[in-house]
Amino acid sequence: MTTAAPAVGRGRPLEGRIGWLERTLGGITGNIEQAIFTEHHARSDGWLQRRDPRAKMIGLLAAILAASLTTSVAGLALLYAGTLAAARASRVPFAFFVKRVWLGIPFFAGVVVLPAIFFVPGPRIFDLALGPAHLAPSWNGLAGALIFVSRVGVSVSLAVLLVVTTPWADVLKSLRALKVPQVFVLVLSMTYRYIFLFLHTANGILLARKSRVVGRTSGGEQRRWITGTMGNLMSRAFKMSNDVYAAMLSRGFAGEIRTYATYRLRTSDVAALAGVAVVAAAAVLVGRLLP
Amino acid sequence: MHIPDGYLAPAVSLALAVPTIPIWAVATQRVKKVLNNRTVPLLAIFSALSFTIMMFNIPVPGGTTAHGVGGTLIAVVLGPWAAAVAVSTALILQALFFGDGGILAIFANCLNMGIILPFVGYATYRVLAAGSPVLSTRRAVAAGIGAYAGITVSALAVGIELGIEPVLFSQNGHALYSPYGLSEAIPAMLAAHVFGASIVEGLITGLGVSYLQRRHPEYLTSLRGIFAPDAAIDGTAARRPLWQVVTAAAAGSAAVLAVVGLVEGGGNPNRMFGADWSRVDWPSVATMLLVTAVIGLVLVPAAYLVLPASLKRIGAAFTAIAVIAPIGLIAPGFAYGEGSAENVKAAFGYVPSGLQDLSGIFSAPLSGYSVPLPFFSHASAPLWHAAVGYEISGILGVLLVGGAVYGLARALRRNGAEEVAPEGVGA
Known part of the structure; x- marks a missing residue:
């Protein structure tokens, strides 16, 4: 996969050996840093x-x-x-x-x-x-x-x-002004909010592993672990979507979206x-x- | 695979909206129909998941890492329509907020990775897994192969989109957008994926589905009833022993090869693949195979023992490839791999123009992948001499390329530690 455009506000280069765990951690941190950097300048x-x-x-x-x-x-x-x-x-x-x-x-x-x-x-x-x-x-x-x-x-x-x-909120509202369907705009805005929750969760899982594993593990074990993590995140995604839906229902959501x-x-x-x-x-x- | 702005002509970028937007509309309707008001939170959270999965670095043999897309994994669980919306949303977010992929190129990127990928992946998965129980190994393998096919076809689509640029948009003889024609862009995209990113995507999807089978089988059964009721077949795991799978795969590929060879040779077994097999001196082939086997038995374990731990497996595999390479000498006509521009032209009907310009570079010093000594390359030397020459140049080649890559990686690591993989193979 080529990452085409240079990302804004990446993290500092990590020192010493860079493994798959550190790369993912670095990428996640970079994304969060970038979001903070962007919001700072946007305001x-x-x-x-x-x-x-x-x-x-x-x-x-x-x-x-x-x-x-x-x-x-x-x-x-x-x-x-x-x-x-x-x-x-x-x-x-x-x-x-x-x-x-x-x-x-x-x-x-x-x-x-x-x-x-x-x-x-x-x-x-x-x-x-x-x-x-x-x-x-x-x-x-x-x-x-x-x-x-x-x-x-x-x-x-x-x-x-x-x-x-x-x-980000303004990007979404201007998309709405450009006649992008409301469902898409709402999905985009909720996605943006939950990306940070997922990045935070993934960060925690990866850090927990990094701080507990000593020595080398085989490539097969690493791949099984990381796909297990993906499956685990997927099961959390299901539970979370049910919870979020229940929360939306209890606040009066009936399929209509109103923006002010x-x-x-x-x-x-x-x-x-x-x-x-x-x-x-x-x-x-x-x-x-x-x- | 994210195409940035500037690679595609605006006409192409916007033309790709013509298939993309209606598919989005249909996908949203389909998902809405089964889920009603639940659509929004479910799609939003799975888009966020897709975004997170694209962040994960997967360790690849040899010390590098690669990214997955996860589109087929989501398609297997939620169906292709929901996967299309989830991956597209993640891609739009990446373009609008994180600068990955162009803004005008959003339609192209969403068509390639958000639509083609999950649909091809899911269709392949359905065909291969048809009739198997939900918890069977075949389903996990089918999902892996589906993901491999999905991302490969998606790479092919990128190759076509980039490759038509110089054909359609040039000025005074120079390209205005991506400069490579179809004959360069497609092989480049496919080669990068078939031997790399596609394997990773297949692995994570297969392993991901087998994780769900073990830990959360309910997502593969109860949800199927909502998203794809006709696809649900309940049942328990029916494990087939590995040797049966391997034997069946080997027999299947041999049968396919035999059929293709016979078709090419016009039905005559002596002219399989269009080559004249009656010219082959079989006793000297047997000597060569014997010599090759002995060399392999010595060199491969030696490579495994000598190399440092991180390179053991990959190094031994490369050594094995170098040792078995002379098997191509048996085939009358041109040996594969050493094809000069004329041979390639004869075989494929055209010469990639870049290859023609570059062919001079590779002619020296081990011309034709053999050692320029009479023992190896004399016209009347026995076949096994040529085979040993082949092997020596093959192993030297592996050492040279490996050494060069290692040196380059070391040099780069000193400059910018972020960009380089630790085990000496460039990222």
């Missing part, structure tokens, strides 16, 4: 944080779509400049924002695209003979790689910006949305007009 007082969540969601979707549609590096550069300005105005830690994205991208997209530079036919930049092999990158391959890597980088930056400036928050679009939101639309359209058109 600070910045430009994007003050925007109406619906306008923000639509604007960022338009920008990501533009990043996908544009055919030129110039268009992507324009979008990235806009993204950086928005991040600056929203008090997202700048070094974090740039480093997280661009240190991760060479790993995830660069390694993937590297061989293509040499295989794409066309005029060669240079031809280095290494015995029987030829090291000859082509201009076409390089151009393709450049636009691919920058497109992935800009798209990931935009997604990270949305994530760190919007509290209503948002109002302000002039500044409309202006921001229009600005994003202009930048996005410009980014797409730059590719059409300039070669």
Whole structure:
């Protein structure tokens, strides 16, 4: 499984030997840390944080779509400049924002695209003979790689910006505004809440094992244990869903979901949305007009 | 397998919503019908479970770890429709909140891992487990094989989605999105899964179902009545001894191979797989097999004893593969594995363009996987000389690659301890 985008706010590298247990523990801790980090920044007082969540969601979707549609590096550069300005105005830690994205991208997209530079036919930049092999990158391959890597980088930056400036509750409500069915939004919001319960439970189970096991155990034993843990979590999931349903019933749940928050679009939101639309359209058109 | 934004053209990303959204709608309706108001808490909690399962690192032989998806495990318990909603919800959360997988690519990722995976996995499981009692070993094995098939087909779908990009969207001769064509993207995705991630997914699903059979059989029986009433067959465990299973599997594969070989050879047993077997010098093959067996009897236990504990099993397995490799020399025509570009072209009808560019690199120094000494490669040397040459180059190859990977892992570990597996095999 490739984990494609660089995660936000990962935990520090663990010291010494890293085993399967420590990796899972590290991953769980990283996710919880990231959620706390995100909520912290989503609640600070910045430009994007003050925007109406619906306008923000639509604007960022338009920008990501533009990043996908544009055919030129110039268009992507324009979008990235806009993204950086928005991040600056929203008090997202700048070094974090740039480093997280661009240190991760060479790993995830660069390694993937590297061989293509040499295989794409066309005029060669240079031809280095290494015995029987030829090291000859082509201009076409390089151009393709450049636009691919920058497109992935800009798209990931935009997604990270949305994530760190919007509290989860607002993401959900704006999904509702985008006509996503209510059942889905409710399932998403409850899932989000129970993820942390499950992560907490799994963390406890794994830590309990780590602190009790001395020495090495066989791979087969480890696999049996971890699948047993999954089965155990599944049985807890059943019990929990029954309890939660009983709790919902006793509080008057009858199949209908009501939400209370209503948002109002302000002039500044409309202006921001229009600005994003202009930048996005410009980014797409730059590719059409300039070669 | 999470596709990030930028890999797929927006037209493809959005076109994949056309199958995905109606399937979600049907899935929600189906689940609602059996569960009524219980739907929301059950689906939410199983989505959270799916998210947690995707976090688990499974220890893989050789010291690395891999992630599972768990879609088939959920499908076996809750049925494929509920599994589709649960895995899709987990994937949407990962994209919107944790930055795993792109936002425009949500439909693609949900189609691959959230829909194709549980449905293919569940269908395979149903076919293989048909008629067996709920607590039988066959059901657990069927779930494991189903999970293997499900994630492999899902990887194939990713390969196709990525592979059509350069065909559809290029400008001035360079690709705008994922640069690899179908002939590169599909083999790359399949190879990475068939020999790795799919095995892990199969293992956790099979072991997970057998855990449920032992500890919580009620989830495999009473719930079946709600989600898939026609699939429920109660009963107790009917354990088949392992030797029977192994013998049946071996006999089955031999029969399949024989049939395929006969079909390819046009019904003539002397021309199985289209090769001319009458040209084979059987006495010298027997000598070669004898020599190979002796070498194997010495080398494999030696490797097991010499290697450090963490590498014992995997090292001995690689040694065994290197020792039995010369069996391919028996086959007249081209030996498998050593195929040069021409041989591959003859066999498959086309040459992957990357292979053609790279083929120069592998020609030296043990050309054709044999040692360039007259004892091994002289035209009139007996077959077993060539076999020993094969083995020497095979074992040297294993040592070289292993040494290189180990060295690289050591070097990387010094830089960033997080990225590298402990036992010397890269993550």
